[in-house]
Amino acid sequence: MKRVLFWAATLLVVFTFVSPLVWMYLTSFKTNADIYTQDLVKMFFFSPILDNYVNLFTRTVFVRELINTFIISSASTILVMLVALPAAYSFARYETGHGHLLFVTISTRMFPAAVAAIPFFMAFKWLGLLDTRFALIILYLYFNVSFAVFLLYGFFREIPAELEQAATIDGYGRIDIFRKIIFPMIKPGAAITAIFCFIFSWNEFLYAFLFTRNMARTVTIGLASFWASGQVDWGTMAACVCLAILPTLAAAWFMQRYIIRGLTFGAVKG
C-alpha cells in the first residue's frame, strides 16, 4: 500500500514537470486545425505534420538566429573562462583580497540587469555597436564572469594545495605547475562552468532584446517576435520553442549531477 502511494505521488510529480514539455513537442507537429480544436480526443490523436518546422526554417530568420546565438554564446563563454580561471585560482589559493574582492565580484551578478542596460545602451550607441554580435559577446562576458569565478572558486578549493607545494619543491615552474597539475584537475569543473555560461548566454533575453534589432538577433528574440505580431502563429512558435530549448534540455539531462551545484554557485553539492 505504501509502495503504491509512493509511486502514485512520484508519477504525479514527474507528470507535473514533464507533461508541459511533451505537450509542446506534440503541438509542434500539429496543423492549426488540431491546435485550435476543442475536442480532447482530437488533441491527442492527430496526424503529425512537419509544416511548422518547414515554416520556421523557410519563412523566418531562425537559421540566422541560431548561428548568431551559437557564435555569441561560444565566444563569450571562451572569454569568460579566460578571465575567470586565473582569477578563481588566485582567490582560492591566496585568498586575494580576503573575501572582499570576491564579494564585489559576485555582487556584479546581482545587479539588476536594467542598471547595466541603460549605460551600456548609451555607450554602444555612441560606439556604433548596437545590433552587433560583439556588443552581446561583451555584455554576456559581464553577465557570466562573476558566476564563473564563484563556481570555479569552489572547484579550485577542492584541489589540495599540498600537490602544488610538492611540485614547487620538485622544481616545477609556474607554467609547468599549471600545465601538469592544476589544469588536469580543474578540467571537469571548468567544463561544467563553461556549459553553464553557454546555457545562460543562450537563454538570455533582456540584453538581446535591447541591443539587437535585426542582424545580431538571437533565438530568444526570434521566439519573442511570435508573440509580438498580432496574430500568433502557435504552430510555428511551438516548433521554435522546441528547437530553441533542445540544447538546454540536453544539458539538463547530461549534467544532472551538477545542476544544483552550478545554480547554487557551488554551495550545495546536489
Added chain:
Amino acid sequence: MANHVSEATLQAGPSVQQETGAYPKVRDRTFWSVLSDDKYYKWILLVPLLSVLLIFMLYPLFYCIWYSFHEFGMVKAATFLGLENYRDVLRDAEFWQALGRTGIVLVISITAELVIGMAVAVLFNREFNGQNPIRGLILLPLLIAPLAVSMMWNFFLQFDFGIVNLTLALVGIPKTSWFAPGVGLYTIAGISVWQWTPFSIFVLLAGLKSLPRDSFEAAKVDGASAWYTFRRLTLPNLAPLIMIIVLLRTMWLIRLFDPLYGTTRGGADTELLDWMIYRNTFVYFDIGRGSTLAVISLFLTMIVCGVLFRQLMKALSATSE
C-alpha cells in the same frame, strides 16, 4: 603561509633557497622571478577580472547615479535636478505598486517552492528503482530559457483552446482568463514556481541526504513522533539550505523580466520593478527616472546580496572541509 616562505627565500639569497627548496631555479631577482613571487603573482592573475569589473561595475554604477540626479531624455542636454527624481519616484503610486507586486511574487513563489520542494524532497529521500532517470526528468525545466517557459504557458493557458482550460472544463470548472487583471500576477508567479520548484526539491534533498544519522536514531529510540523529529531535527539542520534557496530566489525574482514579456507585457496590473525600469528608459526614454529606479532596485538587491554572500561562503567552507 606560502607567502612568508617565498619572501624569505628571495631576500636571503641562494643558500637559503637551496635549503627550503621553494624556488630552486631563482638566482637573481629577475623580472620573471619577481612577477612569479606569490605576492605579485596572485594579483597578476586577477588583472583581467579586475579590468572587466572596473568597466562593467563602476561605469554603469556612476552613470546611473549621475543621471538619477538629472533630467535627461536623450534629446536635450541633461539638466541637474538634485534629488527631485527620487522624490518623484517615492511619491509615485505606480512605483509602490510595482514594488508591492514584486513583493507578492516573491512571497508566493518562494513559499510555494519551499513547501512543495520540501514535500517532494521528503518523498524522494530513499533509494528506489529508477531514481536517476526520474531525477533527470524533474530537472528538465530548470535550464530552459525563462522566456520560452512563459511562452509555453501562455499557450497552455489561452482562454479558448488552451489545454488547461479545456481540462478544467472536464471537471466542471468554467474557463478562466489567466492573464486578466488581478489574476495575471499570480499566474506569472505560478509559471515561475513550475520552473523553479525542481531547484528547491534537489537542494533540500541534498540536505536531507547529509543529515547526521545518529541524532535521528536517538530520536527514534526516545519515541519521538515523525512530525516532532521533522520540526525539531530536520528543519533546523536544513535551515542554512533554506536560507540559500530564499536568498537566491529573491535575487532572481527581483529582476523578473522575461516571463512578463512572454505573457502580459507588463499590462493587466502585472508591472514589476524591472519592467518599470525598462518602460521608463527604453519606451519613454526618460533616462533620469529610469536611472533613479535602477539605483533604488540596486540598493534593494545589495542588501539581499550581502546576506546571501555570507551564507554562500559558510556553505562553501562547510562542504570543502
